[in-house]
Structure formats: C-alpha cells, structure tokens
Amino acid sequence: MDAWLHSRAEVRERRGLQRSATPQGTVIDLASNDYLGLSADARVIEASTQALHDHGAGARASRVVCGTNQAHQYLEEQLCLLTGHDSALAFSSGYTANLGVLAALGGPGTLMIFDAHVHASLRDGIKLSRSPAVEVPHNDLNAIAAALAGRTQPRAVVVLESIYSVLGDAADLAAAAGLCATYDALLLVDEAHGIGVAGGGRGAVAAAGLAGSVHVAATATLSKALGSQGGAVLGSTLLREHLVNTARTFIFDTALAPAAAAAGARAAAIVREEPGLAAALLRNAEVLAQRCGVAPSAGAVQSVPVGSAALAAEIATELRLEGVSVGCFRPPSVPDGVSRLRLTARGNLTAQELDTGTTAVARVLAAANSAAENSAMASINHGKASNPA
Ligand SMILES: Cc1ncc(COP(=O)(O)O)c(C=O)c1O
Incomplete structure (x- = not known):
C-alpha cells in the first residue's frame, strides 16, 4: 500500500493535481x-454560543435515537420562513443531505436525470440510489425533455443546481419545473450557492415562485452564505416524513451539532430580515x-x-x-x-x-x-x- 500511495502522489505531482490544505x-x-x-457575525456567534451552553457540544446521537433538539426544530422553521418551502429536514452537512434525499427517492423505479456539472455529492447520491441515470449536457432543457419523454420508469427526478458551484451560471428553474410538471417528475434543486444569494437571499427556487410546488424540492447547505455548517432538504411534509423514515444519512448519522444548527438558524433569520x-x-x-x-x-x-x-x-x-x-x-x-x-x-x-x-x-x-x-x-x-x- 505504501508503494502505491507513493506512486499515486508522484502521478498527481506530475500532472499538476497535487492539493494541499495550507494553513x-x-x-x-x-x-x-x-x-x-x-460566519463571523456577532449575532450568529452569540446564537451558536448560547446553543453550546444549552445543549452541549454534540448532538449525542441520531435524531431517531435521541429525538429532535430545539435547535434543530428552530433551524428547520427558519429555513422554511426564508425559502418558502413547506418543510425542512436538517442533516449534518449539505453533502449528507444530497446523499440522503437521492438515495431515499431512488431505486430501479426512479430515473435520475442530472446535469453534467452537478456537484460530486449529487453524483455520489445518484450512484448510491442505484437508480438508472442519464447525464444531460450542461443547461440543456431539450435533453432533459427528451430523457423525461423517453423514460420507462414510473418515477423520475431531475437533478440541477440553482447556481452552479464552479461555473457560477444559473439553471432555468422555471422551464425545468414546467417539464417536471408535464412529465410528472420531481425537480431537485441544489441551492448551495443560491440561498443567501439569489432572490434577495431567499434562493433561486423562491425567486422563480416554485417553493411549495409538489414538483419541486431543494437541498441547502448551511456552510456557504449562512456561515455555519450543516445541510437540509426542503420540500413537502410528505417528503420530510419519507426522509425521516428512509434517508440513511439522517437515520445512521449523528445529528447536526446544536451550535451549528443555531448559527444556521440565526443566519437564515438575518438573511430574511436584511435583503x-x-x-x-x-x-x-x-x-x-x-x-x-x-x-x-x-x-x-x-x-x-x-x-x-x-x-x-x-x-x-x-x-x-x-x-x-x-x-x-x-x-x-x-x-x-x-x-x-x-x-x-x-x-x-x-x-x-x-x-x-x-x-x-x-x-x-x-x-x-x-x-x-x-x-x-x-x-x-x-x-x-x-x-x-
Ligand atoms: C453545489 C454543492 N452542493 C453540496 C455541497 C456540499 O455542502 P457541504 O459543504 O455542506 O457538505 C457543496 C459544497 O461544496 C456544493 O458546492
């Protein structure tokens, strides 16, 4: 193994791909x-510090074991108020939110249609779901329509990002949601780079008037514009209940640390109050x-x-x-x-x-x-x- 690790490091060095997490x-x-x-806002830090004192340093177990803490509940309420979705479920990160929701919605009966530029966490979630999957060229609505029209599976999920994490461009959410409504599919939008940024901070799904639609759900991270750490799935109460019962990264992962949840909740309230x-x-x-x-x-x-x-x-x-x-x-x-x-x-x-x-x-x-x-x-x-x- 050691020799192999050395050879991998040499290849990375040669190709200019060596990464480091410098101080x-x-x-x-x-x-x-x-x-x-x-992340450095005094009000966010104060809320987080208070939660540390009230609830301790860690969540101690999964929420299906130790129950839902006030900090989680408050976070989910604040995320709904900010984004306009009916329901929210907090995860320990945006990454685990994406893995959790995709694996819980997938399987042989669900076709996953995903943009070529979606984040690694969405690709991993699709793999984990063991669904049949179609990768479509970036921002290509015709390709999405063709995949939806030709599907043989009873269900389909179209996976996009509202604002793409590397290219920085936006998806046409209104048009994609229209296709999903026509073909009875779900549009899952990763709002990691949309919340706090688009729609006066409320996110691109809200800006397009799509929050609350039965054909649209979203994922969020607390680790970007909200300055904290953690993630969430946003959608209907029925979707939330399904995830509490089936999302492996919700059930088998220790819940989000209360201090991170409280920081994210306070940040969400600030974004809503201060467009x-x-x-x-x-x-x-x-x-x-x-x-x-x-x-x-x-x-x-x-x-x-x-x-x-x-x-x-x-x-x-x-x-x-x-x-x-x-x-x-x-x-x-x-x-x-x-x-x-x-x-x-x-x-x-x-x-x-x-x-x-x-x-x-x-x-x-x-x-x-x-x-x-x-x-x-x-x-x-x-x-x-x-x-x-
Ligand atoms: C589009 C997108 N989705 C999900 C994630 C993962 O979020 P988190 O850092 O909260 O795990 C990221 C973070 O890099 C991202 O850019």
Missing part, C-alpha cells in the same frame, strides 16, 4: 463561500467580474477558465504569495481540460480589499496570458524554421 493566513479572501460574511446583504454581495460580484475581465455570473462565483491544471495551480500559488486567496479547480473537481480559477465575491469585502484583490488577479492573469501567447508564437516560429517550405 490559513491573513489574505484577501476571494475563495471562500462565506458570501455574506455571516440588503444579498444585494451588496451581488454588487461586489459584478465589480469582481468586471475588474478581472470575466463575464458576470449569476451569483457570487466568478469562473476563469485557465488552460492546464498546472497553470491554474501556478497562478493560484502566485496570487497567494501576493496575499490573495483564490479557488483553483482541477480534475477531479472539474472534468479534464476545463481547469479554472474560481473567484468568489463576498458582501463584506471592503472597497480596499476589492481593489487590491482584483488588481492582483488582473495583473497575474495578464502575465499568464502573455506568457502563453509568447510560447505559442515561439513554437510557430520554431515550426517555420525547422520546416522550410
């Missing part, structure tokens, strides 16, 4: 998902995109395609040395050939941070582009010299 320093953060800065937070985030996102020379996206995530995985890693390292942290997405986070930098805006970025951060990104990207052009030119010239006509 956090004082950098300008254009990489995290703390879109509204709520200006999401507006400030979107303003900063626009400035970030414009100054870094990329087309503005639908939310906080700005995506900058970079030729190779090695170049993406090089640029991210150089920026880090300049005190700017950006996301670097390489395989297996993205398919081969589409490595990219992922820049994220936050509503609480100061004008100075935005200025310094975007100046550094623009300069390093321009240098990388001109180095790539010079090397392309050199290889053309070299070709001419060695192949005289």
